[in-house]
Structure formats: structure tokens, C-alpha cells
Amino acid sequence: MSQRFAVMGAGQVGFHLASILSKQGHSVVVIDAKAELRGRVQQKLDVGFVAGNGAHVPVLEAAKVADCELFMAVSSNDEANLAAAVLAKRLGAKRTVVRVGVAQDITIHRRLYAEVFGIDLLLSTELLATTHILNHILGHNTLAVEYLAKGKVQLRRVLLQEGSVLTKRSLRDVAMPKGSLVVAFFRHDELLVPAGGDRAKPGDDALILCSSEVIHKVERMINPRLKPRGTVVIAGGGATAYAVAKALSRQVDMVKILENYRPRAEELAKMLPDFQVLYGDATDVSFLRAERLQEAKAFVALTGHDEGNLMASLLAQELGVEKVIALVDRTETSHLWRKLGLMNIVSPRLLAAGRIQDYITSGFSSNIVSLERGKAQVFERRLVAASPAAGVTLAEIKPPRGVIVGAVARGDKVFVPRGEDRLEVGDLVILFVQEEHVPMVHLLFPGRSSDKAIA
Amino acid sequence: MELGSHIRPELIFPALDVNSQKSLLRAVAKRMAASHPDLSEDELYAKLLEREELESTAFGEGVAIPHCKVDGLEDILVAVAVVEDGIDFGAVDGEPVRVFFCIVSSAHSPVAHLQCLATISRWVKSRSRVQGLLELETADEIYAYLNETGG
Numbered sequence: 001m002s003q004r005f006a007v008m009g010a011g012q013v014g015f016h017l018a019s020i021l022s023k024q025g026h027s028v029v030v031i032d033a034k035a036e037l038r039g040r041v042q043q044k045l046d047v048g049f050v051a052g053n054g055a056h057v058p059v060l061e062a063a064k065v066a067d068c069e070l071f072m073a074v075s076s077n078d079e080a081n082l083a084a085a086v087l088a089k090r091l092g093a094k095r096t097v098v099r100v101g102v103a104q105d106i107t108i109h110r111r112l113y114a115e116v117f118g119i120d121l122l123l124s125t126e127l128l129a130t131t132h133i134l135n136h137i138l139g140h141n142t143l144a145v146e147y148l149a150k151g152k153v154q155l156r157r158v159l160l161q162e163g164s165v166l167t168k169r170s171l172r173d174v175a176m177p178k179g180s181l182v183v184a185f186f187r188h189d190e191l192l193v194p195a196g197g198d199r200a201k202p203g204d205d206a207l208i209l210c211s212s213e214v215i216h217k218v219e220r221m222i223n224p225r226l227k228p229r230g231t232v233v234i235a236g237g238g239a240t241a242y243a244v245a246k247a248l249s250r251q252v253d254m255v256k257i258l259e260n261y262r263p264r265a266e267e268l269a270k271m272l273p274d275f276q277v278l279y280g281d282a283t284d285v286s287f288l289r290a291e292r293l294q295e296a297k298a299f300v301a302l303t304g305h306d307e308g309n310l311m312a313s314l315l316a317q318e319l320g321v322e323k324v325i326a327l328v329d330r331t332e333t334s335h336l337w338r339k340l341g342l343m344n345i346v347s348p349r350l351l352a353a354g355r356i357q358d359y360i361t362s363g364f365s366s367n368i369v370s371l372e373r374g375k376a377q378v379f380e381r382r383l384v385a386a387s388p389a390a391g392v393t394l395a396e397i398k399p400p401r402g403v404i405v406g407a408v409a410r411g412d413k414v415f416v417p418r419g420e421d422r423l424e425v426g427d428l429v430i431l432f433v434q435e436e437h438v439p440m441v442h443l444l445f446p447g448r449s450s451d452k453a454i455a
Numbered sequence: 456m457e458l459g460s461h462i463r464p465e466l467i468f469p470a471l472d473v474n475s476q477k478s479l480l481r482a483v484a485k486r487m488a489a490s491h492p493d494l495s496e497d498e499l500y501a502k503l504l505e506r507e508e509l510e511s512t513a514f515g516e517g518v519a520i521p522h523c524k525v526d527g528l529e530d531i532l533v534a535v536a537v538v539e540d541g542i543d544f545g546a547v548d549g550e551p552v553r554v555f556f557c558i559v560s561s562a563h564s565p566v567a568h569l570q571c572l573a574t575i576s577r578w579v580k581s582r583s584r585v586q587g588l589l590e591l592e593t594a595d596e597i598y599a600y601l602n603e604t605g606g
Binding site for chain 2: 384385386387388389390391392396397398438439440442443444446447
């Protein structure tokens with residue numbers, strides 16, 4: 001059935017989405033502040049075009065967003081994307097997607113943003129890239145990550161391979177690291193809340209709730225093919241590089257960062273005292289040799305310049321580094337680089353476009369939180385004196401099988417509660433709830449989703 | 456816990472004449488306070504309203520379970536009210552609410568409070584049971600029905 005879509009931003013993400021949707025026979029309108037893009041867009045695609053900044057109502061009205069199935073704000077301007085999404089929804093757009101650059105907005109404040117701006121799917125290109133790179137370097141199979149309790153807790157959807165301990169033993173016989181909990185399996189897109197005697201099959205996804213501090217232990221435990229430890233070299237010291245370095249810190253022996261701007265290198269050295277931060281140019285072969293790049297297990301090029309990244313990656317590959325990844329913003333020339341033998345090119349924008357495409361194909365089931373067409377939900381609830389669950393132990397609550405009290409954030413501490421643990425006023429409780437039990441949660445753990453984000 | 460054990464015939468109101476969330480809570484608070492020396496109508500009303508403002512206690516399919524904890528009460532009191540035309544109680548499913556179970560218990564017995572809530576929410580999960588209650592006319596009939604079905 002033909003649907004109506006609006007895309008704000010005719011850059012790489014927007015163009016790609018508009019192209020796919022229009023070819024599927026949908027009616028698509030593209031909004032971009034650069035009027036000169038009209039020619040290029042309409043020459044190549046069968047779509048409408050409205051010139052203007054989507055953060056302004058007349059522009060949105062001209063694009064007739066009122067009756068669109070999905071409004072996608074994917075321009076390179078984060079603030080304009082957020083503003084446009086609110087307006088589009090107010091004007092009648094059924095759903096909105098917003099792309100932002102910075103990961104921190106999502107890892108820590110996603111729910112607040114999503115709620116304040118009424119966003120159905122909020123994604124960060126930086127975060128998508130980081131997850132992708134970590135999967136590749138560490139051999140993780142993380143399909144998606146949802147951050148809760150301001151980033152202290154994570155819900156991860158992980159593909160289970162043949163040989164994973166979760167496929168070999170019943171859940172009750174797997175000693176999950178302290179602070180982690182398997183809440184569900186997905187088998188052929190069906191959500192299963194397992195009992196202690198259940199075990200996963202290879203190819204299932206596991207949904208794991210865990211304290212952010214034990215992620216590395218969880219990944220190591222459930223993933224049979226984790227890559228050996230070693231040194232990872234990162235070229236570039238920008239935000240993505242910093243995020244990747246931080247995430248790698250406990251998972252490999254050594255992280256080296258190469259930064260060619262001295263003040264930034266010095267700043268990084270202070271921020272990341274456990275890492276080696278080196279001042280130098282990652283496209284300089286003699287520098288790379290001097291730093292014994294050839295001994296590294298992996299090399300990630302994140303300098304912020306496509307050409308620099310590609311060049312440095314080719315050199316690293318030439319020197320014999322086993323895993324080489326280059327981050328590339330403009331992918332027009334990717335095929336040329338692939339011809340030169342550089343296989344692992346990560347484009348944050350294509351990852352974002354892919355994620356939005358998945359969202360559309362899945363019938364708008366957003367991220368792992370509104371799981372598989374709403375069969376389960378994750379709640380974050382702050383307990384107050386009037387909460388019936390306050391002052392009661394988990395055993396006394398006796399939650400039904402479809403309600404999992406997955407984690408409690410109390411002050412700076414995060415733990416997976418057991419039967420004898422008493423919930424207290426002030427606790428931030430993370431609940432994993434199957435749809436049929438949602439009314440029960442409203443009753444026993446009342447609150448608004450914004451409580452936790454503001455608190 | 457048995458549902459019948461906390462229910463008293465004098466706190467069953469088969470045809471409460473109210474038309475809003477606030478008038479329902481006020482009417483129930485007034486009647487519950489009148490039936491028990493330790494309860495103040497104003498305090499009860501304020502606490503019930505405070506709880507609704509946190510999040511509606513509407514449970515879906517035309518049922519709500521308003522509740523609160525107060526100081527100085529020894530027992531658990533449960534009132535049952537039926538509002539014939541139903542009122543908007545902020546239910547997620549958008550249905551007007553016709554059946555109300557209102558629980559008041561001691562601030563010092565969170566476990567008993569929670570168990571009472573759980574018992575009632577289990578009872579109201581059956582649509583046919585709720586439907587059966589709506590067909591009754593007098594407090595005595597409802598009292599007998601809850602004792603019979605709430606085992």
C-alpha cells in the first residue's frame with residue numbers, strides 16, 4: 001500500500017531514504033534548506049521537493065506533513081531536526097524519527113528527548129558507528145543497545161551464536177555476571193520470557209539487562225568467539241574516537257590514540273590516563289612504524305577526514321594489521337577504496353539510513369524498548385511514598401512471570417534485585433513488562449516516564 | 456488473601472451518582488471516613504487524588520482501583536462503587552470506568568496494602584466476573600457475589 005513520507009534533509013541519509021521509499025511506490029516529499037538541491041533531487045528521484053528550513057511551520061505545511069505516515073528529520077542540524085519533529089507531529093504527522101549527531105544525548109537522556117519532543121525513533125549517528133565498530137573489533141554480536149537510568153543500566157539485544165553458553169545450558173545453570181540478567185529471548189521475532197529451565201537456540205537474540213559496568217563480563221561470557229586481547233590503535237581524537245576508546249578500555253590490553261593536533265592530544269592524555277595518547281600524523285608511515293602499528297590487533301581510523309581515514313587504513317592494512325576499519329562520511333567513493341582492498345568502511349549515515357529503513361519495514365516498531373510490535377515494554381519508575389511497591393521486598397511483590405524487576409538504581413549503586421531485596425522510596429526501578437501486565441505496573445509502580453529523566 | 460475478607464456491606468455503593476474523577480474520589484472518601492473513626496475525609500480525598508495524579512489507577516475495561524496509605528489506621532478498608540454511566544478516569548484504553556474498588560490501608564503495612572491490590576487486580580482481570588457484578592443491584596447482592604467469587 002502506498003504511504004506518504006516526509007524527509008527533512010537531502011543529505012546522504014535523507015537522499016538514500018527518499019530513494020528507497022519512492023522506488024517502493026510511496027509518495028515522498030523532501031525538505032531541504034538548500035533550494036539548489038531541488039534539481040539534483042528531482043532529476044534522480046520521483047519525489048516532491050520543498051525548499052526551506054523544516055523547523056518552520058510554513059515549510060512543513062507546504063510539504064503537507066499533516067497526513068504523512070512518518071516524518072524523518074535527518075538533516076545535519078540537530079536542533080532543527082528536534083524542532084521540526086515537534087512541529088510536524090503537532091501538525092498531524094503520525095510518527096517522527098530524529099537523527100542527532102552526539103551520542104551522549106541518547107545514552108543518557110534519550111527518554112527525556114523522546115518524550116519532550118514526542119519522537120518515536122531517536123538515533124545518533126555517532127552511537128550507531130560506535131556500536132558497529134565495537135562489534136567488529138571485539139567480535140560482539142550486539143544488535144542494539146538501549147540506555148536506562150541515565151546510562152548506568154543497559155538493555156542489550158545480542159545475537160547468540162552456536163556455542164554460546166546460553167545455548168548450551170538452561171538459564172538457571174548459567175551464572176550470569178553480578179549486575180546482569182537475561183530478561184527475554186527472541187526466536188523468529190517472537191518474544192519469549194524464559195523460565196529457569198529454558199535455554200536459547202543458536203540464532204536467537206538474547207535481551208540482557210545489565211549494569212553498564214559489567215558489559216564486558218557479559219559479552220565475554222555469552223560470546224564464544226570473542227577476539228583475543230591485544231592493542232587497538234585509534235587514529236583521531238574526536239568525540240567518536242573518545243567514545244570508542246572508552247568502550248574498549250576494559251576489553252583489550254591497550255588502547256593507543258594517535259592525534260595530530262597537539263593541544264587536543266594533551267587534553268586527551270589527561271582525560272584518558274590509562275591510554276597511550278600519541279601526538280602524530282596517522283598517514284605518516286614512518287610514524288606508524290615507529291609506533292609499531294604492525295603489532296596492533298586492530299586499527300580504527302576516526303580522524304574526521306574521509307581521505308585521511310582511508311589513507312591511514314590502507315597503510316595499516318599494508319603494515320599487516322589484522323582488523324582495519326575506516327569511518328567515512330561521504331560514501332560516493334567507497335567502491336574505489338574497496339577496489340584497493342579496504343573492506344571495512346563504516347558510514348555512520350548509511351547506518352542511520354539502514355536503521356530507519358528497518359524501523360519502517362518492521363511496521364514502525366521502534367527500538368528494543370517497544371519490543372516486537374509492542375509485546376513488551378521497559379519502564380523506568382522512581383518510587384515515591386505513594387507507590388504500592390515501596391517498602392516491600394521483591395518476594396512479597398511476587399511479580400508474575402511477564403513482569404521482571406530487572407534492575408534498581410539506588411544512589412550511585414545499580415543492582416539486580418533478588419527476592420529478599422526491599423524496594424525503597426527514591427529507588428529508580430527498571431521493569432521489563434509483557435503487554436498483558438502493563439496495567440499491573442501502572443498500579444504498583446505509578447509514575448511518569450519523565451520522572452526518571454529529570455530526577 | 457480472600458477478596459471478601461476486607462469488604463463490608465456498608466462500604467458497597469451500587470449506584471454512586473458522580474460525574475467526574477474528583478467527585479467520585481470525594482464521594483468515596485466521605486463515605487469511608489464516615490464509616491471509620493480514624494479516617495478524615497479531607498486527608499483521604501487528598502491522598503487518593505495525589506495517587507491519581509501520579510498515574511491513573513484505571514485498570515482497563517471499565518475498572519479502576521484507587522488506593523492510598525494513611526497513618527493511624529489499623530485495618531484495610533475496601534469500598535466498592537458502581538457508577539452506572541461510567542466516568543472518564545484517564546484509562547489507557549480510553550474506556551469510561553464504571554466499577555471502582557477503593558483501598559485504604561495503613562502506611563505501616565505496605566505488604567498488606569500491596570497484597571490487597573494484587574488480589575483485587577487479579578479478580579478484576581476476568582471480564583465476565585466484572586460483567587456479573589454490573590448486573591447486580593443491591594449492596595447485599597454485590598457483597599455476596601464478591602464473597603462467592605473472590606476465594
